[in-house]
Amino acid sequence: MKALxxxxxxxxxxxxxxxxxxxxxxxxxxxxxxxxxxxxxAVPGYIAMIAAIGGMGALPGTVASYxxxxxxxxxxxxxxxxxxxxxxxxxxxxxxxLAGAVVLVVASIVVFDVEAPRNxxxxxxxxxxxxxMVCSLGFVIAAVVRxxxxxxxxxxxxxxxxxxxxxxxxxxxxxxxxxxxIGDFLPLxxxxxxxxxxWSGTAAVFPIVILTGIIVAGTAIAAALFRWE
Amino acid sequence: xxxxxxxDLRKTYGGTHAVDGVTFTVRTGETxxxxxxxxxxxxxxxxxxxxxxxxxxxxxRVLGEDPARRRRALAQRVGAQLQESSxxxxxxxxxxxxxxxxxxxxxxxxxxxxxxxGLGPLARKAFGDLSGGQKQRLMLALALVGDPEVVVLxxxxxxxxxxxxxxxxxxxxxxxxxxxxxxxxxxxxxxTEALCxxxxxxxxxxxxxxxxxxxxxxxxxxxxxxxxxFALEGTDR
Numbered sequence: 167m168k169a170l171x172x173x174x175x176x177x178x179x180x181x182x183x184x185x186x187x188x189x190x191x192x193x194x195x196x197x198x199x200x201x202x203x204x205x206x207x208a209v210p211g212y213i214a215m216i217a218a219i220g221g222m223g224a225l226p227g228t229v230a231s232y233x234x235x236x237x238x239x240x241x242x243x244x245x246x247x248x249x250x251x252x253x254x255x256x257x258x259x260x261x262x263x264l265a266g267a268v269v270l271v272v273a274s275i276v277v278f279d280v281e282a283p284r285n286x287x288x289x290x291x292x293x294x295x296x297x298x299m300v301c302s303l304g305f306v307i308a309a310v311v312r313x314x315x316x317x318x319x320x321x322x323x324x325x326x327x328x329x330x331x332x333x334x335x336x337x338x339x340x341x342x343x344x345x346x347x348i349g350d351f352l353p354l355x356x357x358x359x360x361x362x363x364x365w366s367g368t369a370a371v372f373p374i375v376i377l378t379g380i381i382v383a384g385t386a387i388a389a390a391l392f393r394w395e
Numbered sequence: 396x397x398x399x400x401x402x403d404l405r406k407t408y409g410g411t412h413a414v415d416g417v418t419f420t421v422r423t424g425e426t427x428x429x430x431x432x433x434x435x436x437x438x439x440x441x442x443x444x445x446x447x448x449x450x451x452x453x454x455x456r457v458l459g460e461d462p463a464r465r466r467r468a469l470a471q472r473v474g475a476q477l478q479e480s481s482x483x484x485x486x487x488x489x490x491x492x493x494x495x496x497x498x499x500x501x502x503x504x505x506x507x508x509x510x511x512x513g514l515g516p517l518a519r520k521a522f523g524d525l526s527g528g529q530k531q532r533l534m535l536a537l538a539l540v541g542d543p544e545v546v547v548l549x550x551x552x553x554x555x556x557x558x559x560x561x562x563x564x565x566x567x568x569x570x571x572x573x574x575x576x577x578x579x580x581x582x583x584x585x586x587t588e589a590l591c592x593x594x595x596x597x598x599x600x601x602x603x604x605x606x607x608x609x610x611x612x613x614x615x616x617x618x619x620x621x622x623x624x625f626a627l628e629g630t631d632r
Contacts, residue, residue: 169497169498172494176490176494180483183485184485235481236480237481237482239480240480242466243447243470243475245467245468245498245541
């Protein structure tokens with residue numbers, strides 16, 4: 167436990183030391199909020215976007231670099247398991263996304279008078295599931311793509327279309343029919359749905375179940391395919 | 396008392412015999428060198444010692460335990476510096492030492508280790524900004540933060556400038572004075588000659604000669620360890 171806490175704290179520090187992560191998870195969503203003049207329906211989507219940027223945009227490259235630069239191997243020569251480093255990376259991404267989400271939510275309520283979330287507990291559960299879900303996809307990418315540059319690139323190539331088609335960066339209403347249909351099959355879509363449900367207070371079980379299923383499947387696939395070297 | 400016993404160790408990768416029947420023992424408190432050129436089987440042997448690689452055949456005992464079965468328990472007592480391993484670019488020296496310190500049940504206070512190995516002035520420097528010598532010094536300190544009984548150092552001084560190499564030699568001599576058992580992997584003959592009580596010369600996965608540097612030199616009738624090595628290797632490159 168001491169080792170996991172220490173690894174997570176270190177990973178979090180490294181994440182906040184990275185200017186790109188800081189910008190895309192903190193400042194960028196706020197900029198979008200200002201451009202949208204605080205449109206209330208947009209906030210849950212932006213929360214999903216923050217999580218996706220961390221879990222799919224940043225995590226695959228970081229994990230692949232730990233493997234490529236033999237950081238994982240060095241940890242395997244200590245009494246802890248290198249799995250703990252991956253767990254630390256996951257927790258750090260979730261916490262960083264939470265920080266970005268809290269800043270966004272507070273700004274939207276204080277500056278733009280957005281109506282506060284109706285069901286905070288459900289919103290928190292939806293956030294946690296959505297955030298862990300995107301990280302599980304990030305681990306699948308890091309497991310399948312071997313080198314750092316490739317993993318970063320594939321992470322971005324998966325993440326960017328997804329945040330647009332899943333209704334995270336722009337509302338799905340604004341999309342043409344054909345693109346909206348693609349969105350129906352994207353894993354981030356139930357994430358946006360669950361967050362919106364939590365915000366509006368309409369408890370819907372379906373997106374939560376889907377998210378849980380994706381987490382279980384993603385983790386299983388990543389665990390089966392991951393190479394330590 | 397033997398700290399390490401390796402008997403008839405074999406490991407094959409895709410039809411190549413990386414290690415092809417290696418036997419040696421290392422006594423407690425001894426500095427033992429594994430010498431040989433690239434591909435001689437040094438790193439595979441070392442990875443078997445710390446449980447990162449499972450031998451195909453043979454037995455390995457470190458502090459009386461099997462590293463392949465008891466890797467994590469042994470890692471509490473065995474420190475390692477691995478070839479080409481590194482840390483995240485943005486981690487700071489003090490953070491790395493504190494983090495690794497948290498992995499061990501008992502061990503040295505990480506601040507003391509940091510000062511002891513002259514890393515205090517670099518405490519707030521990021522790993523990616525360190526020079527090659529500074530990185531190696533940090534990796535060595537990380538191998539020692541758990542206060543190990545046995546330390547395995549794989550190509551510790553490769554890529555270092557001559558001054559940094561000499562500094563590192565002194566650090567290893569200090570370890571020996573403190574009674575730590577050291578396994579030193581190197582392809583520098585001057586280094587192994589200066590530091591090691593005994594060495595095993597490896598070539599093509601086998602031990603060609605074993606003994607103190609002077610015994611090996613005498614045994615081949617040559618003038619230096621380097622010449623002895625080429626005589627044993629049978630190739631004059």
